[in-house]
Amino acid sequence: MDIWPTVYVFVLASFIGLGVIRRVSRLLHTPLMSLTNAISAIAVVGAILLTGGDYPDRIRLLGAVALFASMTNIISGFLITDRMLRMFKTGGARDGGRR
């Protein structure tokens, strides 16, 4: 297996991450954390392959537990992020605040 393409992807993706995250509003650091939580639950991919593959049951069971944990993060992460973001309002929405 050629390892270099994956290493490239990792390094370049890290730079994209650093560039994008640096611009995230400080107001939103808590929702940012729950959003990245949900996104990194992409481990769900590995868990599905194990759970659904033609493997011994104990392997598939480990996969199923991992799948459950990832799915919990996906659902709760996206839902709570959206719930928090809905609360951020400008002054105009309430009483004509300044700025």
Place this chain on the structure above:
Amino acid sequence: MMYAATQAAYLAASVCFIFALHWMNTPATARQGVYAGIAGTAIAILVTWSEPAVVHHGWIVLALAAGVAAGVPLSQVPLTAVPQRTALSHAFGGLAAGLVGTAEYYLQVAESPERLTAFRMTALIAEILLGYITFTGSLMAAGKLQEIRWVPQRPVTYPLQNASNFLLFGAAVALAAAIAAHPAAPWARAAFPAIIGLALLFGVLLIIPIGGADMPTVIAILNSYAGLSAVAMGFVLDNKLLITAGALDGSSGLILAIIMCRAMNRSFTNVLFGAFGQVARAQTAGEQKVYKSETPEGAAQVLAQANFVVIIPGYGMAVAQAQHKVRELYDQLKKRGITVKFAIHPVAGRMPGHMNVLLAEADIPYTDLVEMDEINRDMPQADVALVVGANDVVNPAARTDTNSPIYGMPIIDADKARTVFAIKRSKNPGFAGIENELYFSDRTWMLFGDAKAVIGELVKELAGSSGMH
């Protein structure tokens, strides 16, 4: 053909994730970010599920359904509990990575040991170590934040703590290296659970010396670990989507941790291995200083005369659930034409951005939430600084007292306001036992009591006297 379609879909999911984070740069577009994230994840799940290698579906459906059943209530927790929910979800992420790594190892050893190359084996071990350390470490952090009885709240320290931790971690790495060199040896199969055990133990030991005030940094570091374990899984499975998403998460945690460390003027190593509590003991002795206290009536009168009020919230506001009362106070002051701003210190609360979310929940416009550096320029013009459950982040000792454990930490300059009111539950020193000089300044008056009750009384006073103005 199938391969190309799968790869294209994974690429599309990666792009969705990058947009998701990009749109978080302002509250105006942030919700689009959530939808982009959902789209990316949905694509990834559907494409993976339809792979020809996936032949059994029953357990997948069951696990997904169980995940939905557990995830929905976890997303409905009160916002004051968001730090522990976040820690818990890091634990779940770490567990998933650890389990997938474990299953991969046993599967490959049994079926195709030749696929366990040195590179893949190194990645697999990294995935397992990071995954299980994140799992127990985050569980401990969540336990501390939730104040579960059998999890010690205060930092636990003992002699040779760092030395024994390093020794343990060194043992785990040495064993890992040996297994990575000979993954298919019979002894390696037997020793594999020992690595898991060491990682689980190390996660616990890493968190027990850490106190509540350091939680924002620790949560950010654990966030980064959870992301890196997904990257390692991507290396094992040769999956670029996992690598991209994990790298985004890892760099997010890293940046947040750096911001938190800077806001405390401390280094990573100092947070993880410094045991904050030790330094503070030196200065508990000394003469007894006297607080000047003020009644809510008196404070309300001063507030009513002000033009510019800065409210400085801290973890105490979250504990007292006082954010809605704070909103009522904000409304009362606004009604009188008083400018009101909130000064947000990066480490106020128990996780990055904690105060912003609580105040947004109470319907305070985010345009009135001001970062530390920006508000400090205006502090000398402030007529009143009202400290609600914040302590270390307004302690002037950070500027002046080289012996203080928080010396050098950037603070909100509450002491530069014309008048300071500080709401405090009791006369005891705050977390880590550090005396706060601000409370003894000749401009400061203390309002003793529960934050919610005190602010409630302020609101009542202001509402009652509003006819006179």
